[in-house]
Amino acid sequence: MTDGRELYLDYQATTPCDPAVVAAMMPWFAESFGNPHSADHALGRRAWDAGEQARAEVGALLGADAREIVFTSGATEVNNIAIKGAVRHLAARGDARRRVTTVATEHKCVLESVRDLAAEGFDPVVLPVAPDGRLDPGTLRAALAVPTLLVSIMAANNETGVLHDMAALAPIVRAAGALLHSDVAQAAGKVALDVRAMDLDLASVSAHKLYGPKGVGALYVRRRPRVRLAPLFSGGGQERGLRSGTLPTPLLVGFGAACRIARTVRVEEARRMAALRDGFLERMEEGVPGIVVNGSMAHRLPANLNLRFPDVRALDVIAHAPELCVSTGSACSSAELVPSYVLTAMGLRAEDAARSLRLAVGRYTSAADMDRAAAILCRAVADARRAERGAAARAAHDDTARTAECRI
The missing domain is CATH 3.90.1150.10 (Aspartate Aminotransferase, domain 1)
Structure with a gap:
C-alpha cells in the first residue's frame, strides 16, 4: 500500500522553480514588461538593467566575468553555438585543422553537433570511456596527436552523474592547442565550478537544471585570450552578435535568482x-x-x-x-x-x-x-x-x- x-x-x-525564483520573476511578466532593447524609455532601461544583473549572477556562479556570459534559450542551443560556432569561425579564418573531438557519453546535443560537422568537411571523433564512465587522459592524449580544433567534454554526466577529471584533461587539450568546451549544465550549482581554474574556453549552462525556469541558458565565452564564434542565425545582433533575439527578461531574472541561491546553499x-x-x-x-x-x-x-x-x-x-x-x-x-x-x-x-x-x-x-x-x-x-x-x-x-x- x-x-x-x-x-x-x-x-x-x-528541477522545480524555487519559490524565491518564481517571486523574483513575476513582476517582469506584466508590470515591468518593457523590451530590454528599448533604451529610449524607463521600462526598457529597467528591463535591461535586470538582465545585466542576471548576467552578473550567472557569471558569479561559473567564476566568469559578466561580459563573458551570452544568454540563449537553453543548453541545447548553447552547445550548438559553442561547437559549431567555434569551428566554423576558425575554418573561415583559414585554419587547416578539421578534427573535432568529444566523448561517447556526452549529451545527445553535443554528439549530434559534432557529427553534423562531418557534412561540412570536418572530422568528428568520439572517444570511448572506461567502465567507470570517465575519460582516460591517455585516450585523450592519443586522439590529440592529430591536430584538433575543439574538444568537448562534459563536467558531469546527465545519466550517471559521473564527473570527468577536468583538472587532468584540460592541460592535455591546452598543450595540443585546441579549444576546450564543457557542458556544465548538470554540474552548475551542485559542485564547485570555476571556468578559469578549469581553463575552459567555452561552457554551457541551463537554468532549469538548478531550480530556475525552462527556456533559458547561457554560454560562457572566454575573453582573454578571446574566443570568437560564428553565430548560428541572423537577426538584430543582440548578445554581441552571437545570439540574436529579444531577451526574455522574466526568464533572465529567474535564472539570475537561481544562480544566486545556488551559490548560497x-x-x-x-x-x-x-x-x-x-x-x-x-x-x-x-x-x-x-x-x-x-x-x-x-x-x-x-x-x-x-x-x-x-x-x-x-x-x-x-x-x-x-x-x-x-x-x-x-x-x-x-x-x-x-x-x-x-x-x-x-x-x-x-x-x-x-x-x-x-x-x-x-x-x-x-x-x-x-x-x-x-x-x-x-x-x-x-x-x-x-x-x-x-x-x-x-x-x-x-x-x-x-x-x-x-x-x-
Missing part, C-alpha cells in the same frame, strides 16, 4: 543530498541483494544514483511503482525503447543497460521521502519478479499445450 502521492526523484531531468545542499543518497543506497542493497551502481561512486554528483537490478528490467520495475518519478536515462531519450547509449558506451551489455534506472534527490527531497522511495522500489522489484515468473509459467504452459496438440 502507498499514500498515492507522486514522489519526484528525477532532478537531473529538470550549494555546500550544505550537497552534503545533505549525499547523505540522503547514501542512506537510500544502503537500504536498496539490503532490500535487493545484487543491485549495482553504474559508474564511479567516488567521482559522482552528490545527488545521483544510476542503479542496475540483478534480474529485472528497469521499465518493469517502474511500471510497478507508478507513484515514483524516476527514469531509465536522459529525459530526451526516455521514450526510446533502446538501451541507454551512455551505459552501453561504458561497456554494459544491452540487457544490463535495460536493467538500469536513474534517480536523483533534490532540494525538496526529505529523509522520509527516501525511506518511502526505498520501500516502493523494493516492493516494485518483488512485484516485477512475480509478474515475470508468472509470464514465464504461462509461456511454458502454452508451449506444452501446443506440443500436445502437435502429437494428436
